[in-house]
Structures are given as C-alpha cells and as structure tokens.
Amino acid sequence: MNALVRANELAAELFRRELRNRRSGWAADHLIRRRLGAALNSDSTWEIGFAPDRWTRLVDHLRSNGVDDDVIVAAGLASPTPSGYLAARFRDRITFVAHDIDLRPVGFVARSRSGEPRYLNTRSTKVYTKGRSLVGLVAQRKRLASGAVPVVVEGPMDAYAVSLLGDQWAGLTPCGTALTRHQALMIREHAVADSVIMMFDADAGGRAGAERSLALLAPLFGTVLIAELPERRDPAALYSADPGLLRTAIRQTRPLLEFAIDAELARWVRVLDHVSGQVDALRAVAPLVVRLPSDRIGTQVVRLAAHLNLEERVVSRELLACVGRRPRAGASADDLEADLDLGSRTFQNRDPGS
Template sequence: MTLTPQWLDELRARVTLSSVISRTTRLTKAGHEFKACCPFHNEKSPSFTVNDQKGFYHCFGCGAHGDVIRWMTDQRGLSFMDAVKELAAEAGLDVPAPDPRAAKKAEQHAGLHEVLEAAQNWYRAQLETPEGAKARAYLASRRFDALTMERFGFGYAPAGRQALKAALSQFDDTMLIEAGMRIAVDDKEPYDRFRDRLTMPIHDARGRVIGFAARILDADKKDAPKYLNSPDTPLFDKGRTLFNLHRAGPASRQSGRIVVVEGQMDVIALAAAGIAEAVAPMGTALTERQLEMLWRLVETPILCFDGDAAGQRAAMRAVTRALPLLRPAHSLQIVRMPAGMDPDDLIKRDGVAALEALLAAPKSLLDQLWEHERDAAPLNSPEDKAGLKARLMAHVETIADPDIKALYRRELNDRFSAFAFPPRQEREWRPMGRAAPPRRSDPLVTQRLRKNAGSRDALSAAVLAGLLRHPQELARHGDALAHADLADPRFAVLVDALDAGEPLETRHLSTILAARGLVAPNPVEYASLRFGFLIEDSPPELASESLAQAIGLLVERPALEAALAEATARFERDLSEGAYAEQQRLLKRKLEFDARLRQMASARTAALDGAATQKTAE
C-alpha cells in the first residue's frame, strides 16, 4: 500500500504526541511544552522535551528527535506499518487499501528522483569544466566559501540545447520532459530547459532533489529571466515547496526562529554568514500551504524581504494571505531592510551583526498592517481618513478566528482614533523672529521636472493599456513589474492577478481592476505616446517588441527620478560644485531618457505604417 504525505500529515495532526508518550514516560508541563528524563539514555536532570504544537520530541542530551510515528518505532519497537495502523485506529482513520495505481505512481516518482539526481551530479561536474568558467567567476564574486558551495550543490548547465539529453542517455526523453529538465514543443525537437546558467538543486523536506533553480550568467540577455525555476512536475509544486527547508528545519529547532527571504541567493548568503534557518518561496508570493509549513516549525516566522517597494508589496501579500489563517500564538513578524538593499547587501556593507540586529527587533503583523494602510494614500480630508478605517476593517473581516478578529478590531480602532482625533495641544508662545531664508533651488530643474510630469503619467497609462490589450505579455514581464517601484496601484493589482493564476484575458483583468475601485486607462491619458502596441491590428511581433521596450523605460524611470530628486535636494542643502555637477549629470540623463521615449513611440508608429503599406501593396 502507498501512504501519501497528506494522509500521514492528517494522522499526525489527529494524534496528540504528549498523550502517546505519557503512556510510558512521565511528563511534566513546562510552559507550552512538556519535559521528562530522556527514555533513550540515562540522565538525572530532564533534557527531553515534547512539543504538541510542533509535533515533535527532542532530547538535548542524546539528540533523539522525531514525531509520533518515530516514537512508536524507536521507543516501542514497532515496524513502520504497525505503528501507523495502531495510531490510525486510535485516531479513527482508515488505512488506505493497497492501490495498484498508487504503487505505479510511487514507482514513477522513484524514477524521476533518479533522473534529477543524475542531472544534479552532471551539473556539478560541468562546473569544473572550461565551459563552466563563467559560473565559477560568478560564485567567486559572491565570495562564497568552499563549504557553502559544497552544501548548496552549485552546478553549471552548458549552453547546448541537447547537452543534458546526451549526458543522461540512459533515461528516455519522456522522463526528462516529465521531470521538467527538457521542454517539448509541438512539431519540434525537445530541448534542454536550463542552458548556460548557474544551477542550484531544490530539495524536498527529506532532502531529495525535486527540481532546480538556475541563474543567468550573461548580462547581455536582457529578455531572459534572471532566475528560472523548474516547472510544476509530479515531484515539484512551487506552491508547496520552500527552498532550503530540509536544512532550515533542523536549524530552526536550535535557534527557535525561521527567516523567510525573497530569493534562493539570499538564503545562501545568510547560510554563508552563519544564519542557517533561512528559506525562500519559489519565485511567487507565500502560499497558504507554505505558511502552514512554516508554522509547523515556529509560531512566528520572520519575513525579511527587500527594502524596495516590490519587497514591501511581497510582505503585504504574505500578510493578507496569513490573516484568514491566524490562530492563537501563530502569526508573522516582518523585518524591513534598508531602502534598496537585500540581506546580502547589508551583510557585505555592515556585517552579519547588522542583520542580526534587525532580526532581533521585527515588526508584528499588526504593526505592518497598520503602517502600510496608514501610508498607502494621502490622509488630507475626512473622506481620506474614513477610507483608511474602511481598509483596516476589511482586513479584519478576513480573520477566521473570532478571538483574534475581535482583538485586531479593537487594536486597529484604537490606533485609528488616536491618529484621526489627536488631543489638541496648546501652542507654545515664541517671540517673533526673522523668518528663515528660503532654500535655494535651480529654477531650470524645477521647470523641467514639472514639464515632464505629464509624460510620466502618460507612460504608465500607455503600458497599462498595452498589458490590457495584450494580456499574454503580463506573464513575460510580471517579474520586472513586480520588482519596479511603480506608483500606479493598477500595476500591483495586475501582478497579484498573475501570481494568483487568474486568466490572462482583457475582460477578466478589467473586471479585477473594477473590483478594486480602479479603471482601465483612458486613451486621452496616453494620447501623446503612439506606441505600436496601442494601434489596432498591429502585428503581434511588433506589438510585443514595442511593449517590452516601453516596460523597460517604465522600470528604469523611478530609479533615475529618485536619484535626480536626491541630487537636487543635496544641491539645495550645500550649494557645492560637486553637488551641482551631479545634479546636472542626472538631469542630462533624464532628458536623454525623455528623448528616447519620444523616439521609441514615433519609431514604432513608422514601423507599423511601413508594414501596413507593404501589406496593401501585396
């Protein structure tokens, strides 16, 4: 018979570990846990602990560790199946009957594990070849030590489209495709999924390879995604997998915490710095299943996402998904990195002690929720403040646990009242003095920034209109848009829809925007920009190319404008020659950017006119 992981999890959840252990071992209550003298070795003072919430026992003396099934096999001496049958009878669960299809599926999974293990061994070997020099150079630039490189199993996928197939010729092509290692295209020869990339194996909770993450090495390939993960396969489900969980789980039992970061390289950087209890989702927002996996390890995982706008959006997506699942003592903590930095950047600049200081003082989930909504929109009128309260209460309504919902409602109402109706304070009398001189500014800069405000809105509106007209392009550019600092909230809504697996159809996406109180862009908003993707009946390849270029400009713009604003403020403060030169240099870049934008729009229009003329002639 085959026992699925889901069935075994249900069995463990239905049986209280302490009640089983207490039949043969005397337990003493100690806070949220139980303590006892270890039954596996002789000791005078108790070092054996039992934690029902986490579902495991652990001895700090001899290292004995396991769940309720492991207890029955190790302490009672039962076989695995005998232990399962006895616990199932106690829990009122029927043991699944033998299933030939399940047995065949288990055999199939074993074969796929062999494929992935063979691929990992081959990738590791390719890292040491002359062709793997680029990958070795990248690893050297990250300054990973030999132990870290060995532990995470870095490898290299050669550039050839058939290299993996030739190396793993003992496996049928159908197995390589099913394992996610090759891509099958209609009427074309299948080809290797990972090519000319640094590879990292992805493991399941038992430490078996179930997929790969691969990083691009050629910076010139701007259209290729920076990171590429295996697709969903019979072994790999990105929504049910956390990178590095098989190492972080045991480490979390020692440290009492689990740290969630955005990407695999962040996990590896933390491990190299001595923080072994870090995991990362697989390129998507945290799912409900992943949150439950984290809560089995610790009661309050720490989210440590990047300090940019995209990182904070990712943190809020995790918060909103966690709210309906909250239960007593289980929540999230949030650490905000310095602006523009990820954990690896902070460690390199200030050392691991700086990151540890942030992890030691995280925000609560409630604090994150309050601060995000308070700062999400201007609060200049009574209507604005009423909107803040409505947003807060909408979040509260998603909480399922009645006690937690009531406590959140009361706390957020108290904070809103203190913010919206602060006590009046008497102003301190001061003798009238001479007013401070106004800060000096370059009027030319101010004039040009105001002049470009309209084009700034036009570009955002044009790209939004293009994505709604060509929704299939959202999947291609979702990562870039998610990590860009875009002010228009409609981009975040579209990225959320992509992450949630919503149908990429114009009518459906417009409905999602309307449900959030947002509307599709009006053509008047982007009338000054005649991109090819905005013109009816434009050839698909031209529309795709022009939209990709427009998105490139949209993503580049916020960083450029922020740098220009900072340089202008610095010049206003000290009026130095250096500050003025930096301001002028960035202003020149901004003017070049605007010229590129105008040229791109007109160039796309000319290309479409030429294509139309040729079609008419034919």
C-alpha cells in the same frame, strides 16, 4: 523513487560537480564576489550547482544513468528541438534545487549570468509546481528541527545569504513574492520555532508580498515578524556589502501586523483632511490592530489618535466595536477594554525623555 524525482536528483549531482570543477568560471567567481563562496565547499548542505553551457551535456548524463528520453522531457529538464534532438532547459546558469513538502528534489531555479530571464524555473510537471516547492528547505532541515527561525525571502541568493549568518536563522524562498498557502504549510511542517520572519525586498512588490503573507502565516505561527531592508536593497546585496548589515536588519524586526497597519494607513493619506476619511481609515485598520499582542494595543491607540487627528476615546470605541465583528483569539471585549485603558495610560505617563 519516482522516475521524475530520480532524474532531478541526477541532474542536481551533475550541476553540483560542474560548479566544483569550474572554480575559474563565471559562476564560481560570482558566488565568491558576493561572499557566497562557501557554496563551493564539498561539505555545503546547499546543493548549489552550475548548468554547463552545452545543449546535450545534461541529456547525455541522464541517458548514461539509465533515464529514458520520455522521463527527461516529463521532468522538465529538456525539450525536443524541431530536428529531433533534446536540448537542456538550463544552460550556463547557477542552479538551486527546489524541494517539495516531502523533501524530494522536484525542480530547479537557475540564475543566468546576464541574460533574461534572470531566473528560470522548471516548467510545471507532475512533481513540480512553483507554488508547492521551496528552495533552502532541505539544506537547513536540521537547523529548522533545532529551532532556527525561518526567514522567508524572495530569491535563492537571498536565502543562502541568510543561512550564512548563523544557525539561529534559516533562509527559505518561494522564488518570488507570491507565497502560497501550501508553501506556508511546508515551512510550518519542518520548523520547530513558533516565529517566522518575512524579509522581502524593499520595493513595492516586496512590501505588497509581505502584507499578503500575513493571512497565510498568522494562523500557523504564534509570532509573524518583518525585517525591513534599506530601500532598493535585497538580502543578498546587503550581505555582499557587509554581512553585519544584514545581521542588523534581521535582528531589528517588528510584528508584520504593525507593518500592515502602516501600509493600510498610507492608502488613506489623501482623505485624512476630513473627519469621514479619518474614521474610514480607522475602521480599515481596526481589524488589524485588535489582532496585535495585548501589550502593543494601547500604544497603537495613542499613535492612531495622533495620526488621524481623532480623540483616543473614539479610537478605543472603534476597536472595541471591531471585537464583535472579528474577535482577537482568546480576547473578550472586557479584555480588550482593559488592554486599551492600561496601554493608553502607560504610554501617556511615560517619561518624555525616555
């Protein structure tokens, strides 16, 4: 095994043991108060741990297991001080293990009690890069292999909270809103399900991150959904308040494409008082609309016509024109025209009271 990976493995073992042995400490108390106390159980597949508030505890542990100082530094677990001692990078923090696509422990993400930064990552090393690792992957590899739907969230606490809802979901996190192509491929590599759910925080950064992820996930998964959270709430906070609230949110998903359409329309709101702005907004969202499932396009035609104050035939014409520029997979212009016609008529003829 790579020496750097081995060093991270030994560090994870120490951190895990420290958390279990400090059930009266702030880290265990924090997890219990947030309904995440199952992480303290010895049978938990999540390697959640605690980095003790001592400069050399981890270094001494690694040395006693035959890891030399050069490896400790190269693994990003400690740094030399001006006086020549090695000081541990993670101290007095709850730790989560980050794994690479081969499921190797390559680094850590660690949460502080109150200091800044709240989350601290392993610095980039020969085995760890933030954009090429995920937290939660190994803990739920069996669940993913059994068909659990991946749920991509921002933080480690969020991922763990999702995992506690049941075997049908697997919380994974890139540790932030910047999901990378490599991380998307990691999820696809280990997930059997052909669906994926984005559940970033309900703030500007989270919404923008969810939108960006669409281009990465859509080529890899048949269905890309978004679960929207209440304003200023994250999954872990929602779970802490009431697990049922998070379960409800994760069940009330919609296509991420529809979310992206709404976000794009919102960018044009200031120019929708004149025809040129209305048409420009329609042309901006058309490439997204034509990628929707067939049974949802007709509804979008009616909705866009009402929102943009345009005739439905104008909306349909722009969508048809868009097919030639950016065709929907497996759909011809004739197919789309039929979708538009059927969907529009179905929507118009529905019972107003339904």
